[in-house]
Amino acid sequence: MDKKETFLNYINEGNITKGDFIPVGAAMLDGETITGAIVKIPLKTLNRHGLIAGATGTGKTKSLQVLAENLSDKGIPVLLMDIKGDLSGLAQPSPGHPKIDERHAKIGLPFESKSFPVEVLTLSEQDGVRLRATVSEFGPVLLSRILDLSDAQSGVVAVIFKYCDDNKMPLLDLKDFKKILQYTTQEGKEEFGDDYGHISTASTGSILRKVVELEQQGADLFFGETSFEVNDLLRIDEDGRGYINIIRLTDIQDRPKLFSTFMLSLLAEIYSTFPEQGDSERPELIIFIDEAHLIFNEASKALLNQIESIVKLIRSKGVGLYFVTQNPTDVPEAVLSQLGLKIQHALRAFTANDRKAIKLAAQNYPDSEYYDTTKVLTSLGTGEALVSALDEKGRPTPLAATMMRAPMSRMDILTDAELNALLTRSKLVKKYNQTIDRESAYEMLNEKIDRAEAEDAKEKARLEKEALEKAESKERTSVSGSRRRSTAMNPVVKVLTSATFIRSVFGILTKVMKK
Known part of the structure; x- marks a missing residue:
């Protein structure tokens, strides 16, 4: 048996799966694609999280797109963070291309062009289903x-x-x-x-x-309101395919704090809402976080600890988290150690630090007699990647340099007209895009303060009225006393009210009456 046949058996035996799986491409040996050496990812272990890494232009986004499409076809909903704005094409079928046909002939998988059920969400004022939380x-x-x-x-x-x-x-x-x-x-x-x-x-x-x-x-x-219900991420269309929910984040790169806030809120809500799933055959939801460094670079230590805890716990809810970034070192080691699936596209060694990073990245993969991992990482072409997954017993599958299959949907964005048509059909837009500002703490406190101020003003007016009345009463008393004193001091009054005058008057009257 020659080396090629031995390698084919090595790949096929290592990728035997009893349950459902996603075929992502064919293994490569010495730069040649081995037709039929299909690299498979078992659905059962997709809740063990994962990493898609590689330098700019090596095909990370297309690998993400392939996984999202196949998950949707399997009836598993997906949530994508679209920071670069190039994922909306999932809603339209691929126009096809001779190079795609050539690639799939080498892999040994038929190519099918199709669109997928897509929901466009937004955190900002961009068009889409508004995401809010209180x-x-x-x-x-x-x-x-x-x-x-x-x-x-x-x-x-x-x-x-x-x-x-x-x-x-x-x-x-x-x-x-x-x-x-x-x-x-x-x-x-x-x-x-x-x-x-x-x-x-x-x-x-x-x-x-x-x-x-x-x-x-x-x-x-x-x-604010209306709060987004995370169960709306789990929708299935009439054909049994899971919805691909795309969050438009093209205007969020300079606002990492908001991105971290949203992600932590979403993960915490999912963890508290979703029921325990246990060791099931398939995940409930897969979340892809593009440009993952935006979460980790600006995160405080407390926030990182919270993210690490959620990553460790949320898989029991049937949720898989997949971080997409340029270098594996962008992800903290505590999180990286929890990632079961790794799709590593090419890394470029332009500096001494780059070479050190590549050596560190190579140590994240199982040893293989067929590859010098450090060399392979710098020699992979566009659309090629090192793939290592977990089998159904939780063991790493054979490391395989893989020619990745092409996306079935459009590898480009939607036009404005296509996006508007998609949003017009959306049931979630009608549900969440109405702004509600009902009575809450702001209005209630303002009302409370207004009542207190009104009562204070009323009490002040009452006190002022009492003070005025008291002053007027005092003034009247003063005037009356003054008049009495003035009358008593009058000389005529003094004479008329004197005892001598009164006796004289009574004496005269007595004499007159005797006569």
Whole structure:
């Protein structure tokens, strides 16, 4: 048996699977594609997370597209973070090309052109289904981690949430949260001090600055109603195919804080909402996070710890997370160690640091007698990748340099007319794109403050009226006394009321009566 036949048996035996799988391409040996040496990814282990890495232009996005298409065909919904804006073409069939036919002939898989059910979502003012969440849904712990608050400041946030819960004040958007922050140290200072302890203006001022920083990255558009229900990510179309949900993030690259906030909120909501799935034969949802470094580069230590915890726990909910980035070192080691599937496209060694990074990346893959991994990583062509997955027993499959199959959908974006037509048909646009600003903490506190000010004004008016009446009464009393004193001092009155005058008058009257 020659080397080629031995290698074919090695690949095929290592890719035996009892359950359903995704064929991603054919293995390569010494730069030649071995037709029929199909590299398979078992559906059963897709909730073990994964990594798609490689230098710019090596085919990462097309590999992502292939996985998303095949998952959809298997009835598994997908969520894609489209930061570069080149994934919307999934909604239209591939126009085909002779090079695609040539590639698939080498692989040994037939090529089929087709479109897929797509839903376009957005975090910003771009067209699409609006994604929102309320401040209350974040909760004090998650919000504090997003804002990177100290323990003391986190305690203040917890007290604020408790006050709002006790007083049935919904915290829906950032203006609600900012208002309650101001209220605790201004109009409501005494109320808070009596029931929840005094809060310093230094603490609320520092928290407020963090909120404003988040607000400047567009978070005011994200926080509010109507809240997005994560179960809407699990929709299946009438043909039994899973929806591919594409979040348009082309305007988010300079706002990593908002991206991190959204991702952590989404993962936390999925973890708390989805039921435990156990060791099932297929995942419930697969999430691809493109340009993953945007999450990790700007994340605080507390936020990284939260992400690491969710990555470890969320697979029990049947959810797989796939990070797409240029270099595996962009992903923290604690997260990287949890990733079962690795699709590594070519890396370029332009500097000494690049060469060190390639050696480190090579150590992430199983040893193989057929490959010098470090050399292969720099010699792969566009649309070729090293693939290592987990079999159904959780063991690494044979490492294979793979010629990846071509996407079945368009490898380009939708036109404006196609996008508008897609959104017009969307049921989720009608459900989520109506802005609701119902009565919440902001309005309730303003009303409370207005009532207090009205009562203060009423009390002030009452006190002023009493003071005026008292002053007028005092003035009347003073005038009356003055008149009595004036009458008593009159000489005529003095004579007429004197005893001598009265006796004289009575004497005269007596004499007159005797006569």
